[in-house]
Amino acid sequence: ARRISAPRGPQLSAKSWLTEAPLRMLMNNLDAEVAEKPEELVVYGGIGRAARDWTSFDRIVAALKALEDDETLLVQSGKPVGVFRTHADAPRVLIANSNLVPHWADWEHFGRLDKLGLMMYGQMTAGSWIYIGSQGIVQGTYETFVEVGRQHYGGDLRGRWILTGGLGGMGGAQPLAATMAGASLLAVECRPSRIERRLETGYLDRKTDSLEEALAIIDSACARKQAVSVGLLGNAAEVFPELLRRGVRPDAVTDQTSAHDPLHGYLPAGWSLHDWERAQESDPARTVTAAKESMKRQVEAMLGFHREGVPTLDYGNNIRQMALEMGEEQAFDFPGFVPAYIRPLFCRGIGPFRWCALSGDPEDIYRTDAKVKELIPDDPHLHTWLDMARERIHFQGLPARICWVGLGQRDRLGLAFNEMVARGELSAPIVIGRDHLDSGSVASPNRETEAMLDGSDAVSDWPLLNALLNTASGATWVSLHHGGGVGMGFSQHAGMVVVCDGTEAAAQRIARVLWNDPASGVMRHADAGYDLAKACARERGLKLPMLEGE
């Protein structure tokens, strides 16, 4: 199997930092420290890939090495398809992954095209080359758990515990996020390897294959107001109902199995891992039905907790939709995490801002951490996050940092990082990107745009405009994906990354992109009628033609 690792240091292997950056970030996505199954080019989230196959990977690398600073590489579902002359302020790479004409936009058609070698599932940051390992998701999950504590437990999660499923690429962040937020956590995970991995990286504290033992650990931790995380080897479709039946009552319930992908993402109850993997090949239809049947069972247990007053939230894996399709009409009774806890942030353009040190030098990140604190001195919550992240999160692949910041902060930070590169305070350029799960970049009616105020959940003009605007603003690479997170048919979303190479030209682009990108999110939420967003738009002087004079 091939082992990929991005070049480090100040030496270029491509012709400029604008092309070196996507090259390193593509490779970084496939680094064994970062990717879930690097040998299959799978980065995270079931089958989310960075490139379609190894030939495509090699040709992308070759194309990036040869790319001039007035050329643009086009990538279609993980395959390089063309190089065109554009101009210096245009993106160097434009990416479209997994997009299908709506009537054909389901797993069945996708699977057929995937087998024919015509498609690739790009998830969100897998196919757009800005996945940074578990840290990205630790922050989002941490923010969510803290908000759960604020809304339901007076801001204090000590002595509380959370029940969840899945310790995969993103779900593996849950135990650390919970303990950072002060809560204990019980995660049901069916693969021993996943539990081991979270123990090794220090994200998870304990493991067991006994439900009794798991509950005992949790009980004693809660009694002592300590925060402990436990990985329980088991099937969530079996354990969740069993806990409900026994009258056990967690303080919050959620789930991060890969329910969005019923063929590869969810082990049916009663099946062995071995049988499951074989049946995925030999009898996909039966596998899907069995998985969805089990998801329905798990959702029914979650509904049970919900009805008894336990805060229960869908964490964006589309498990409610699957249960609904299997006949559970009440599936959507408990909310998604976005409308419940994240939307107020989106209204102000606050979202998963992240950056990565192309040098490979952790010191570069520590210096930017300090710069963030210097520029945003009055946000103790942010400072705490930065301190805990430095202490408890191991870098995976190229050192990177994430923190949720909003309109007006993102461009300031970006320009400051660019200046640090210019002044030689960092040993190589920085790339700045974000998840597609952000304020203006996604339409996903079962997750990010669930229950929008004006009913515009399914309108996907917005992420398309976001991608076009980032292209027009001069992002270094821009991507348009379909089906990330919640699976085929259920989302459309856009990514962007911009390079801080220390030049004045980069500063111009950074100023435009890192303003326009979150501003387009404020615009989208203001248009939907959110007062918070309208106030933010007014305060920041956004030009929104339909809201003028309001």
Place this chain on the structure above:
Amino acid sequence: ARRISAPRGPQLSAKSWLTEAPLRMLMNNLDAEVAEKPEELVVYGGIGRAARDWTSFDRIVAALKALEDDETLLVQSGKPVGVFRTHADAPRVLIANSNLVPHWADWEHFGRLDKLGLMMYGQMTAGSWIYIGSQGIVQGTYETFVEVGRQHYGGDLRGRWILTGGLGGMGGAQPLAATMAGASLLAVECRPSRIERRLETGYLDRKTDSLEEALAIIDSACARKQAVSVGLLGNAAEVFPELLRRGVRPDAVTDQTSAHDPLHGYLPAGWSLHDWERAQESDPARTVTAAKESMKRQVEAMLGFHREGVPTLDYGNNIRQMALEMGEEQAFDFPGFVPAYIRPLFCRGIGPFRWCALSGDPEDIYRTDAKVKELIPDDPHLHTWLDMARERIHFQGLPARICWVGLGQRDRLGLAFNEMVARGELSAPIVIGRDHLDSGSVASPNRETEAMLDGSDAVSDWPLLNALLNTASGATWVSLHHGGGVGMGFSQHAGMVVVCDGTEAAAQRIARVLWNDPASGVMRHADAGYDLAKACARERGLKLPMLEGE
């Protein structure tokens, strides 16, 4: 009712020609000479609109008048939603119309959102402001009919006749295209007003409400090898089966009712126009079912002609899909016009190139006609078209011309027009655009991408890349639409327009855009395995990373 007409002449009402151009073209789309129902902002194709409502229209106009040359206006389903700072080489307008997350991408959800005032149906060139009236479609239809003659009748359509339905915004081009190509034509149309309109503009020769009279006119014209067109007032769902039953055999059969929109586009058999219009409001579900039932009848008649050897083609209104949904399993037995007659052109980047004189002066178009002949001296077919078009096609709104040209020709013509503007040979700038139905800009498995060689019909990464690339190349406005032509759920497509204002900066942009845009079509077809496209790519030196060394 408001009457819109674009300003003429060299005087600017906006701050530059880059913003004056979209302003005039938006207004031109709503000119009473151009639009089918200007008072409802409907340009063509059922309910294809140029702006969401009059307030949106007014705000777009105001925004364009105020727009600076480093700003970009965002339009979401016909409504102006934001103005952002970009740069001189970025598009001045970015448009996303009618896009829905796939699982919700059907007429039902669209209708609900449309009623809420959250969406607009943009068709193709309606919402992207580059519709030029019937001429655009006359050329495409003419090329198709000529190709039918070549493939089936030794290149000679004299004494032959074509049966069709619909004389609406696009369908109204059929009689003229047929007689230009040498054939007679019988068009069944249910609205007297549509028949009158085609008579007035000289596109249609005769009208009648008697089937006997219609057949008599056709018979005698064919006997004398003359080409005559007849508009028959009637319902295609009734007339087509009746003709089949009587043993009448046309020499070709097609249809251009608005079957893609079963609620507003197709009169059910046996219904009066009055009842139909009321039922659209009062009982949409019943209207849709009745319309689709009737479409099935018409398709069954078309299948009958097809089985008896009459060349029968779907002209891109999705009528086969509707019949299939009503249980006609054989619906797709007769081909769409694209795989049968148009794809070989797409493989060489040949498509519906068009331009428009912002001056309003017909002489500007005649001068560009002459320039086309001068630059492409060796194409008699093209010269004939230009001569006939000048003679027989009345300009509607701003004078415009269309001709199908390919990769390597489009940029040459664009640069030449720009020079003519620079040298004062034209009285104002020219805009160059195209239909979304083009080589690289559409995914539409029942029409433009039907039966692709590699099975990639439904992959919509391609039009998204096309839009991103045109944005990166500096088109003046770029659009991404869903559902054009074949209706909600069945297509995704992109538009672009570039302005020739005579400046050197424009020349740079024109050279990039008018090369890259058709080149992306050649790329898409080469990737699908078409030898014609691969040969074209080699000949033109395109950089296609996966095909290198082939």
